[in-house]
Amino acid sequence: MGVRPPFGRYIRGVWGRRSFIWNLASSRAYVRNQGSYLGQAWTVLRPILDAATMIIIFGFIFHSSAPGIQNRAAFILIGSFTYTFFQQIVMAGIGSISSDLQLIRSHQFPRAVVPLSTVMTETVLFGPILIAMVILVLFTGLLPGMGGFETPHWSWLLLPVAAALLAIFSAGGALFFARIGARTPDVANVVPFLLSLGRFASGATFSIAGLTGQHSWFRPLLLHQPVQIFLELFRSVFGNEPHIPMSSALWLQAGAWAVGFFALGFIFFWGAEETYGRD
Amino acid sequence: MTDDIDYEIDAEDLPKRVERKELGSPSVIVDDVHITYRVFGARRGGTTQAKTSLINRAISAGRPDTGPITEVKAVRGVSFIAHHGESVGILGTNGSGKSTLLRAIAGLLPPTKGRVFVSAEPALLGVNAALLPRLTGERNITVGGLALGLNAREVRERTPAVADFAELGDFLYLPMSSYSSGMGSRLRFAISTMQTPDILMIDEALSTGDASFRKKSTERIEQIRDGAGTVFFVSHSLGAVRAMCTRALWIEKGQLVADGDVDEVCDAYHDFVQNRTNASAGANLNR
Numbered sequence: 001m002g003v004r005p006p007f008g009r010y011i012r013g014v015w016g017r018r019s020f021i022w023n024l025a026s027s028r029a030y031v032r033n034q035g036s037y038l039g040q041a042w043t044v045l046r047p048i049l050d051a052a053t054m055i056i057i058f059g060f061i062f063h064s065s066a067p068g069i070q071n072r073a074a075f076i077l078i079g080s081f082t083y084t085f086f087q088q089i090v091m092a093g094i095g096s097i098s099s100d101l102q103l104i105r106s107h108q109f110p111r112a113v114v115p116l117s118t119v120m121t122e123t124v125l126f127g128p129i130l131i132a133m134v135i136l137v138l139f140t141g142l143l144p145g146m147g148g149f150e151t152p153h154w155s156w157l158l159l160p161v162a163a164a165l166l167a168i169f170s171a172g173g174a175l176f177f178a179r180i181g182a183r184t185p186d187v188a189n190v191v192p193f194l195l196s197l198g199r200f201a202s203g204a205t206f207s208i209a210g211l212t213g214q215h216s217w218f219r220p221l222l223l224h225q226p227v228q229i230f231l232e233l234f235r236s237v238f239g240n241e242p243h244i245p246m247s248s249a250l251w252l253q254a255g256a257w258a259v260g261f262f263a264l265g266f267i268f269f270w271g272a273e274e275t276y277g278r279d
Numbered sequence: 280m281t282d283d284i285d286y287e288i289d290a291e292d293l294p295k296r297v298e299r300k301e302l303g304s305p306s307v308i309v310d311d312v313h314i315t316y317r318v319f320g321a322r323r324g325g326t327t328q329a330k331t332s333l334i335n336r337a338i339s340a341g342r343p344d345t346g347p348i349t350e351v352k353a354v355r356g357v358s359f360i361a362h363h364g365e366s367v368g369i370l371g372t373n374g375s376g377k378s379t380l381l382r383a384i385a386g387l388l389p390p391t392k393g394r395v396f397v398s399a400e401p402a403l404l405g406v407n408a409a410l411l412p413r414l415t416g417e418r419n420i421t422v423g424g425l426a427l428g429l430n431a432r433e434v435r436e437r438t439p440a441v442a443d444f445a446e447l448g449d450f451l452y453l454p455m456s457s458y459s460s461g462m463g464s465r466l467r468f469a470i471s472t473m474q475t476p477d478i479l480m481i482d483e484a485l486s487t488g489d490a491s492f493r494k495k496s497t498e499r500i501e502q503i504r505d506g507a508g509t510v511f512f513v514s515h516s517l518g519a520v521r522a523m524c525t526r527a528l529w530i531e532k533g534q535l536v537a538d539g540d541v542d543e544v545c546d547a548y549h550d551f552v553q554n555r556t557n558a559s560a561g562a563n564l565n566r
Contacts, residue, residue, distance in 0.1 A: 024422060
């Protein structure tokens with residue numbers, strides 16, 4: 001007892017608990033935002049307010065934030081919503097062990113269930129956000145100087161697939177920080193800064209390709225980092241910018257990052273399995 | 280965190296003494312287990328260890344009356360072997376490390392040092408199972424059952440029986456935050472007795488609810504106990520331990536004081552408690 005199970009058995013254990021993960025996740029999603037007048041509506045309203053702020057600053061005040069982009073509002077909206085999804089999952093992962101300590105101390109189960117269920121909660125809550133994003137993108141074109149009403153495109157049907165890939169990728173980050181956060185709660189104070197740095201380093205609100213110097217050393221770094229790739233993927237799926245075409249290379253890269261990052265995070269989390277629940 | 284309450288158990292509620300079964304193969308081996316809690320930002324009032332490292336002093340430089348991390352040694356070097364067919368009572372004063380030891384055996388609290396070997400996955404039957412207060416009782420039964428390791432179909436099959444046992448009535452469909460404390464603990468008890476494990480641990484579970492429910496829960500534990508191979512039982516009631524156990528461990532300040540036949544250990548413990556004058560002896564960290 002109290003020793004780490006072998007990796008194969010651990011994976012089977014987690015898989016065997018999938019209905020537990022799902023039930024825990026959906027219960028949490030239901031409980032979230034209870035106790036305010038607008039209730040679940042806040043799930044959608046909060047990212048809309050976030051995106052609106054960014055559109056005002058980067059869409060209207062800084063006109064040149066995205067050279068070559070016709071609909072800056074849609075560009076920023078998609079970037080902001082998508083990055084927020086990633087950010088929410090990672091932040092939920094950090095506190096997952098300590099917020100479910102009571103559960104961990106009363107029952108014996110593979111601990112990866114806990115961070116995975118928080119990831120699932122965020123993913124479930126992203127459903128309505130995704131729908132809101134699609135509706136809002138349709139209307140962003142009507143804002144002054146954004147190029148007119150957007151027409152829906154067949155590729156929009158791929159949005160849930162892109163969201164699932166991003167959820168898997170982010171789950172890797174959540175598992176990674178869940179292990180660190182369980183032992184050192186202090187990281188919960190540091191990671192928000194990293195994540196807001198990441199928001200800009202991923203070009204959620206402006207175009208990295210358009211704004212960074214052609215020969216600067218960090219340009220390739222920023223263009224090929226995984227979160228930027230996911231934002232590009234979402235924008236390409238919307239297909240409203242000729243500068244950001246959808247390509248199989250983009251899908252392959254995103255898929256590889258998702259699987260690789262998740263596997264690394266999972267192995268890292270499993271590495272300290274026997275210590276979760278200890279103070 | 281734990282909301283267990285000590286009730287004196289009425290003598291007439293107690294079951295008859297258990298008959299002693301033949302001892303089988305070892306089911307639980309506890310080998311020199313130590314458990315140390317870390318407490319963040321505890322007040323430094325002479326209770327913590329005198330030894331502070333340079334790094335600890337550096338961390339706490341800006342806050343004169345809080346130590347950064349206080350270590351509480353809850354269990355210090357306990358070893359024993361339990362066999363199939365044994366009922367083991369664990370005795371000790373408040374804060375002596377009984378519940379912590381039980382959690383370590385159940386694999387819920389990893390030991391800082393030492394090893395625990397078990398022949399099957401143990402189940403801790405507590406009155407403090409984790410439940411989500413904003414969800415309905417029904418939903419909590421589902422989540423709790425899945426946490427116990429049942430699959431979705433088994434949980435669906437057993438939900439009506441659990442709801443029935445907890446006697447919630449229409450409150451089953453209201454959030455748990457609207458329950459009285461008795462209802463909450465009845466539900467917790469009902470959920471944690473959903474399955475019959477091979478190694479069963481009971482932590483003050485008899486002190487749940489009013490007299491009629493207590494009788495019912497005692498019967499339920501009897502039922503589970505017949506199916507289980509080894510039973511661990513933590514209680515402050517010597518009467519209950521004598522009635523339900525064949526062997527007793529006495530733990531004081533995280534160390535094993537006595538281990539043997541239930542009557543001998545209970546007598547020794549009884550004398551100790553009667554003669555004790557300082558009730559906070561168990562709360563002294565330095566000794």
